[in-house]
Every structure is written in structure tokens, then in C-alpha cells.
Amino acid sequence: MEEKIKSLDNKYLKNHWQLYVMLIVPLIHLIIFKYLPMVGTMVAFKDYNIFQGIWKSDWIGFTHFKEAFASKEFWIAIKNTLILNLGDLLIGFPIPIILAIFLNELNGEKVKKTSQVIMYLPHFLSWVIIAGIVQQVFSNNGLINQLLIKLGGKSVPFLSNPGIWRMVYWITGIWQSAGYGLIIYLAALTSIDPSLYEAAYIDGAGRFRRIWYITLPQLRPTISIMLIMNLGKIMSISFDRPYLLGNVLVKDTANVISTHVYTLGLQSGRFDFATAIGLFQSVIGVILILIVNQLAQKFGEEGIL
Amino acid sequence: MSVYESKSNKKSQFFQFVLSFIFILLTMISLIPILHIIAISFSSKRPILSGSVTVFPVGFNTEAYTKVLSNSNFIGSFLFTILLTAGFTALSMCLTILAAYPLSKKGLKGKGIIMTLFVITMYFDPGIIPKYLNIKSLGLIDTVWSLLLPGALSAYNLIILKSFFMGIDNSLYEAAYIDGCTEFKALFKIAIPLAIPAIATLSLFYAVSRWNGVSDVLYYISDSNLFTVQLKLKQMIDAIIISQKEGTSVVNLVAENIKSASIVFSMVPMLIAYPFIQKYFTKGIMLGSVKG
Known part of the structure; x- marks a missing residue:
């Protein structure tokens, strides 16, 4: 029996060796561009010397981590990362769900289609372009302030007041990504059997009861997956958005872990120290994803892993 | 009633x-x-x-666009970015197809391990600096390869294409194998033609990410001949912030129309592609969600 399987395997290999040939280049790519940098994170535990390189530099244990934990800027970067991400979660997360629920109630196909297409558009603009647009719209003599002044109000320092800048950051995030979320949730709603709504209608359920008892339960798996991913990423933040939306005047608010690592590493040349901070963030990120995934499975949701 | x-x-x-x-x-x-x-x-x-311009042009003129078009520096990096995006998309699709096709086969040995290796890269990010040091030790800093290679194979896209290939009816392959068809031939004659919608979607994913990407240019490139249009735009926008802070805003406000024209100009490829993007990305999201 075993021999038979073995001969079958050999036969498979004989006929399909080309499959392994195909995998050679992707695997080399994987090793060089994904796994070598992972090995390179050991710089975080070394006293990195450019001339000696990663391998020959001296091990110094957790020195960089200790220095990071003792530095004020590190904690500010963590605090800013958490605040900006929590805001995205609290304000940005529910909006596409609400939009999808109400767009699903709409009968007019034209309005339905057009609003999806237009709201989805900003998702494909780069953060450089978005930052340029934000400047035109929110700067001291930008669109909104001109409007406020015309209406007899005072101009608001949207981009230079740290607290208000955060609002701009969140609002921009909604503008950029709500359309994307909307399409994901609408896709989940297309599979609802219309007879469910009809039955509920005949039983006398009002619009909001139908939303509550039919639409929302249908969205639940998608909502929970999106929530898991968002919670798992609460400590990680992209580089482009905070870096490009930020400016010198709000740097204490806009400086997050990714931009902090960039400034320390690539601008001040402290490669080892910056790697330690980046590694700390990545490890926390992995732990968070594992925890959130476990929790989700405990509550009977599917999870992502 | x-x-x-x-x-x-x-x-x-x-x-x-x-x-x-x-x-x-x-x-x-x-x-x-x-x-x-x-x-x-x-x-x-x-x-x-x-400040009287809202959503309609006031005192319509195309002077800003004439200036943008005559800025050979900007147009140069615009054309470079188009070539870069095309090259990146082609390269990425080759790698993704070469990885996804074998991994979609049921009998392939070591498939589980290889998939795990790819999935790990989705959840563990080594961070900016190790990636930079890696590019540096490979001697790719300030070369176009630093913008082409590192992002050329995304595990996420691989999984989407893999599940698409897995949906292809197995009997199609069986018949071909009996006729003595090799795997390379099966890939080109059966799998790729059937996966055109998925390949189109993923090509758009890759193209959009390369066209919009700016951080790797910022990390790896200091030679201004290799600046993408996004980085050129960033410099333009930044120059204006600084001069506004120095109280010379009036002088620099004149550049607002040029800045806006540059932004609009660099949005044009995206706007041209948007009808396709719109059609295929929605499908792509569905493909992604089907895999679960």
C-alpha cells in the first residue's frame, strides 16, 4: 500500500515536475524580499556598524528597547498612533455599515449606482493627491474657511491646531475609504433572500424592524471580520497618511510609530534603534491579531486565520 | 386594509x-x-x-496646464511613472501567476508549508529599516529595481488568484494531461485564458498600488531622475506650505493653480482607468471575500 502511494507520488512528480520549476522564481523572491528583512530585524539587538554590516556587528541584547521605553518621543508616538486609530475605528468604522444599510433600502437604481461609483473614487487617489486636496480645502484661505468667513464666521485653523487636525485626519479617512467599505457591505447584502423581507412585511414588521432582524444579522459575519482586522491593526499605522497629511505645526500630534521610525532610521541614521521600535510594533501587532482572532472564535465568529 | x-x-x-x-x-x-x-x-x-473659486472655474484659462506641460521635469517623471507602473504590473503578474498556479494543484507536495510562508508575510511586517538595509545590501538603492522588485508579489493577490485557479474544472486538465500536455502548456492554454477576469482585476490592483505608491520612492531613491510623479507632487505641495509659513503666502498663492493643475494632471490616468477599475475591483473584492 505504502509503496503504491510512493510510486503514485513519484509518478506525480514525474508528470508535474514543471510545477516545481514554476515555483522557483516566486520562492527566491519570497526569500530575498520577505524573509531576508525578517532575519534583518536582528539589527534591533545589535550595535549596528555600517562598515561591519548586520552579521558582524556586536550583539547588545535589549539595550535599544530599554532606550526606546525610556524615551518620551516613543510613548508620544504610541499615544498618537492609538488615538488616530481609535478615532478611525469609532467614527470611520460604523459609517460604511450605516451607508450600506440605507443604500440597500433605496429603490432608485440610478441614485444607488451613482452614489456607489462616486463615493468609491477617492479610494484610488494617492495620499499625496489627497494631501494636496486637503490643503486646498482646509487651509487658512481654503474653501471651507472662505465659506465660513462669507457666512460671517471666523476662520478655523484646521491644519495647525492639533485637536482640529485630528478631526481633519479622520474626516479625510472617511472620505477616502467609506466607499470601499460600502461596497464590501453591499456585496454581503446582495445574498439576502428577498422573500425574507416579504415575509417580514406581511407579518407587519416595519422598516426598522426589518433592518434590525434581517439586514443586520446578514451583515454580522462581514462586520466581525472587518472589526477583527481593525482591532488587530490598532497598533500599526500606515506611513503615507499621517506623514503626508501632517505638517510642521502639528508634528507632536501627527508623529506616529511609522513616521518616528522613518525619522530616526532613515533621516538620523540610527538604524538599530529604529529597527527595535519597528520590531516592537510588529510583534505587538502579531500578538493582537492572534488574541482578537481567538476572541472572535470564542464568540462564535469565523475569524480570519 | x-x-x-x-x-x-x-x-x-x-x-x-x-x-x-x-x-x-x-x-x-x-x-x-x-x-x-x-x-x-x-x-x-x-x-x-x-477665494471666490468654489466648484466652477472663475476666469477660465488653461495657463496652468500650459505651464505643467512645459515643465519637462514633471512630464519626465510622469512618463517614467507610467513606464514603471506598466513594468511593475507585468512583472508582478508573472510572479503571481507562477506562484498561484502550482499552489492551486491538489497533489503538490510541500504546498502547505509554502502557503504558510506566504501567509506569514501578510501578518508580520519586519518594518521599514530592515527592508531598507536589505535593499541596500543588495545594491539596489537608487536603482529602478528597488521600486520594481520588493512589492512584486503580494500574498493577498496570490491567494485570490490561487482560489480562482482552484475553481477551474479539473476534468479540463485531465483531458489535456492524457493528450500529453505539460504543465506549462496547461497553464498557458487552460488556466490563464480561463482566469482572464481575475488577472485583469489583480493587474489593476498592482497598477494602482504602484501608481499611487510614494513611501518606497522616499526611502530608496535620492536620484531625482527616478522620482515618481507622486514624489514630485509631494515636493510641490511641501514647497508651498513652507513659504506660507514664512509669511510670503501671497507670492506663492499664485502657484495654487499650477499645483492644482499638477494634481489634476496626475489624476488623469486614474480617472481614465476608473470605469475599468470600478468594474473589476468590485469583482476582486468579491473574489477576496469568497475565499473566506
């Missing part, structure tokens, strides 16, 4: 009206920032300074 029905219909009609109104309003709000930037790019200097 009929009274109840007509009453509820009226209520429903009113609800539909309000809902349509709200969505039209939201759609307009999300379009205004883009219309505003287009309006500024076509307006003359005086109305821009006095």
Missing part, C-alpha cells in the same frame, strides 16, 4: 424621497473636493486669491 396600504405607501414614498435626497447630498459632498481642485486649476490668479 386599502387605507392602511395607501397610507404606508405614502410613508414609504416619503422615506424613499428623503433617502434619495440624503444620498445625492452625500455624493455631492464627496465630489466637491475633487471639483474644487479642478476648478482652481482652470481659474485665473485673482479669483483664486480672493
Whole structure:
């Protein structure tokens, strides 16, 4: 029996060796561009010397981590990362769900289609372009302030007041990504059997009861997956958005872990120290994803892993 | 009964009206920032300074675009970015197909391990600096390869294409194998033609990410001949912030129309591609969600 399987395997290999040939280049790519940098994170535990390189530099244990934990800027970067991400979660997360629920109630196909297409558009603009647009719209003599002044109000320092800048950051995030979320949730709603709504209608359920008892339960798996991913990423933040939306005047608010690592590493040349901070963030990120995934499975949701 | 029905219909009609109104309003709000930037790019200097430009150009002229088009520096990096995006997309698709096809085969040995290796890269990010040091030790800093290679194979896209290949009816392959068809031939004659919608979607994913990407250019490139259009735009936008802070805002405000024209100009490829993107990305999201 075993021999038979073995001969079958050999036969498979004989006929399909080309499959392994195909995998050679992707695997080399994987090793060089994904796994070598992972090995390179050991710089975080070394006293990195450019001339000696990663391998020959001296091990110094957790020195960089200790220095990071003792530095004020590190904690500010963590605090800013958490605040900006929590805001995205609290304000940005529910909006596409609400939009999808109400767009699903709409009968007019034209309005339905057009609003999806237009709201989805900003998702494909780069953060450089978005930052340029934000400047035109929110700067001291930008669109909104001109409007406020015309209406007899005072101009608001949207981009230079740290607290208000955060609002701009969140609002921009909604503008950029709500359309994307909307399409994901609408896709989940297309599979609802219309007879469910009809039955509920005949039983006398009002619009909001139908939303509550039919639409929302249908969205639940998608909502929970999106929530898991968002919670798992609460400590990680992209580089482009905070870096490009930020400016010198709000740097204490806009400086997050990714931009902090960039400034320390690539601008001040402290490669080892910056790697330690980046590694700390990545490890926390992995732990968070594992925890959130476990929790989700405990509550009977599917999870992502 | 009929009274109840007509009453509820009226209520429903009113609800539909309000809902349509709200969505039209939201759609307009999300379009205004883009219309505003287009309006500024076509307006003359005086109305821009006095702030009377909203969503329609005031004092329509195309002077800003003439200046953008005659800026060989900007146009050069625009063309470079188009070539870069095309090259990156082709390279990425080759790698993704070469990885996805074998991994979609049931009998392949070591498939589980290889998939795990790819999935790990989705959740563990070594960070900016190790990636930079890696590119540096490979000698790719300030070369076009640093913008082509590192992002060329995304595990996420691989999984999407893999599950698409897995959906292909196995009997198609069986028949081909019996006729002595090799795997390479099966890939080109059976799998790729059937996966065209998925390949189109993923090509768009890759192209959009390369066209919009700016951080790797910032990390790896200091030679201005290799600056992408996004980085050129960033420099343009930054130059204006600084001069505004120094209190010379009036002088630099004149550049607002040029800045806006550059932004609009670099949005054009995306806007041309948007109908396709719109059609295929939605499909791509569905493909992604099907895999679960």
C-alpha cells in the first residue's frame, strides 16, 4: 500500500515536475524580499556598524528597547498612533455599515449606482493627491474657511491646531475609504433572500424592524471580520497618511510609530534603534491579531486565520 | 386594509424621497473636493486669491496646464511613472501567476508549508529599516529595481488568484494531461485564458498600488531622475506650505493653480482607468471575500 502511494507520488512528480520549476522564481523572491528583512530585524539587538554590516556587528541584547521605553518621543508616538486609530475605528468604522444599510433600502437604481461609483473614487487617489486636496480645502484661505468667513464666521485653523487636525485626519479617512467599505457591505447584502423581507412585511414588521432582524444579522459575519482586522491593526499605522497629511505645526500630534521610525532610521541614521521600535510594533501587532482572532472564535465568529 | 396600504405607501414614498435626497447630498459632498481642485486649476490668479473659486472655474484659462506641460521635469517623471507602473504590473503578474498556479494543484507536495510562508508575510511586517538595509545590501538603492522588485508579489493577490485557479474544472486538465500536455502548456492554454477576469482585476490592483505608491520612492531613491510623479507632487505641495509659513503666502498663492493643475494632471490616468477599475475591483473584492 505504502509503496503504491510512493510510486503514485513519484509518478506525480514525474508528470508535474514543471510545477516545481514554476515555483522557483516566486520562492527566491519570497526569500530575498520577505524573509531576508525578517532575519534583518536582528539589527534591533545589535550595535549596528555600517562598515561591519548586520552579521558582524556586536550583539547588545535589549539595550535599544530599554532606550526606546525610556524615551518620551516613543510613548508620544504610541499615544498618537492609538488615538488616530481609535478615532478611525469609532467614527470611520460604523459609517460604511450605516451607508450600506440605507443604500440597500433605496429603490432608485440610478441614485444607488451613482452614489456607489462616486463615493468609491477617492479610494484610488494617492495620499499625496489627497494631501494636496486637503490643503486646498482646509487651509487658512481654503474653501471651507472662505465659506465660513462669507457666512460671517471666523476662520478655523484646521491644519495647525492639533485637536482640529485630528478631526481633519479622520474626516479625510472617511472620505477616502467609506466607499470601499460600502461596497464590501453591499456585496454581503446582495445574498439576502428577498422573500425574507416579504415575509417580514406581511407579518407587519416595519422598516426598522426589518433592518434590525434581517439586514443586520446578514451583515454580522462581514462586520466581525472587518472589526477583527481593525482591532488587530490598532497598533500599526500606515506611513503615507499621517506623514503626508501632517505638517510642521502639528508634528507632536501627527508623529506616529511609522513616521518616528522613518525619522530616526532613515533621516538620523540610527538604524538599530529604529529597527527595535519597528520590531516592537510588529510583534505587538502579531500578538493582537492572534488574541482578537481567538476572541472572535470564542464568540462564535469565523475569524480570519 | 386599502387605507392602511395607501397610507404606508405614502410613508414609504416619503422615506424613499428623503433617502434619495440624503444620498445625492452625500455624493455631492464627496465630489466637491475633487471639483474644487479642478476648478482652481482652470481659474485665473485673482479669483483664486480672493477665494471666490468654489466648484466652477472663475476666469477660465488653461495657463496652468500650459505651464505643467512645459515643465519637462514633471512630464519626465510622469512618463517614467507610467513606464514603471506598466513594468511593475507585468512583472508582478508573472510572479503571481507562477506562484498561484502550482499552489492551486491538489497533489503538490510541500504546498502547505509554502502557503504558510506566504501567509506569514501578510501578518508580520519586519518594518521599514530592515527592508531598507536589505535593499541596500543588495545594491539596489537608487536603482529602478528597488521600486520594481520588493512589492512584486503580494500574498493577498496570490491567494485570490490561487482560489480562482482552484475553481477551474479539473476534468479540463485531465483531458489535456492524457493528450500529453505539460504543465506549462496547461497553464498557458487552460488556466490563464480561463482566469482572464481575475488577472485583469489583480493587474489593476498592482497598477494602482504602484501608481499611487510614494513611501518606497522616499526611502530608496535620492536620484531625482527616478522620482515618481507622486514624489514630485509631494515636493510641490511641501514647497508651498513652507513659504506660507514664512509669511510670503501671497507670492506663492499664485502657484495654487499650477499645483492644482499638477494634481489634476496626475489624476488623469486614474480617472481614465476608473470605469475599468470600478468594474473589476468590485469583482476582486468579491473574489477576496469568497475565499473566506
